[in-house]
Amino acid sequence: MVSRAPASPLTHFDAQGQAHMVDVGAKPATHRVAVAGGRIEMQPATLALIESGNAKKGDVLGIARLAGIMAAKKTSELIPLCHPLALSRVAIEFEASGADGSGATAVFCTATAETTGPTGVEMEALTAVQVALLTIYDMCKAADRGMTITGVRLLEKRGGKSGHFVAARA
Numbered sequence: 001m002v003s004r005a006p007a008s009p010l011t012h013f014d015a016q017g018q019a020h021m022v023d024v025g026a027k028p029a030t031h032r033v034a035v036a037g038g039r040i041e042m043q044p045a046t047l048a049l050i051e052s053g054n055a056k057k058g059d060v061l062g063i064a065r066l067a068g069i070m071a072a073k074k075t076s077e078l079i080p081l082c083h084p085l086a087l088s089r090v091a092i093e094f095e096a097s098g099a100d101g102s103g104a105t106a107v108f109c110t111a112t113a114e115t116t117g118p119t120g121v122e123m124e125a126l127t128a129v130q131v132a133l134l135t136i137y138d139m140c141k142a143a144d145r146g147m148t149i150t151g152v153r154l155l156e157k158r159g160g161k162s163g164h165f166v167a168a169r170a
Contacts, residue, residue, distance in 0.1 A: 032159035033114045036125035038152030039106045040133045043115040046144040047105040050136070051096055057139045061094045064139070068132030072113050072124040082123050089114040090124070092132055109133055109157070120160050125153065
């Protein structure tokens with residue numbers, strides 16, 4: 001006899017508690033947008049290296065931007081239960097921050113993913129941010145192995161049945 005799991009808000013589990021891909025076939029196609037963000041903290045000298053464009057491996061932010069875009073397009077290959085999506089737009093933006101009150105220097109990354117379809121693009125935006133930040137780490141690790149990726153989260157989501165979401169300020 002199979003025991004039934006209690007009702008759950010977790011949509012990737014069936015009534016028996018087994019993982020499954022959510023059926024979105026009957027959902028209407030709507031315009032959907034997700035914005036995610038995160039940061040990589042580093043030594044001031046590492047940030048100066050990035051900003052000067054003199055990193056050994058080349059244009060750090062340009063390559064990280066391409067890596068983030070490519071990652072968004074590959075999300076369903078990386079996250080087992082994600083649907084493959086026809087993305088209409090992926091944009092990656094970076095903002096360097098000098099020493100703040102805590103003395104940290106960092107590069108902030110924001111990724112925006114868009115599609116028109118039956119399911120959202122949150123995972124694509126989050127994946128884009130993670131991979132873009134990992135690429136910065138990879139390209140600068142010879143200069144600073146102590147970099148820290150932090151604060152990766154969904155900032156905003158529009159479209160679909162659940163409506164508009166905006167994260168509280170961190």
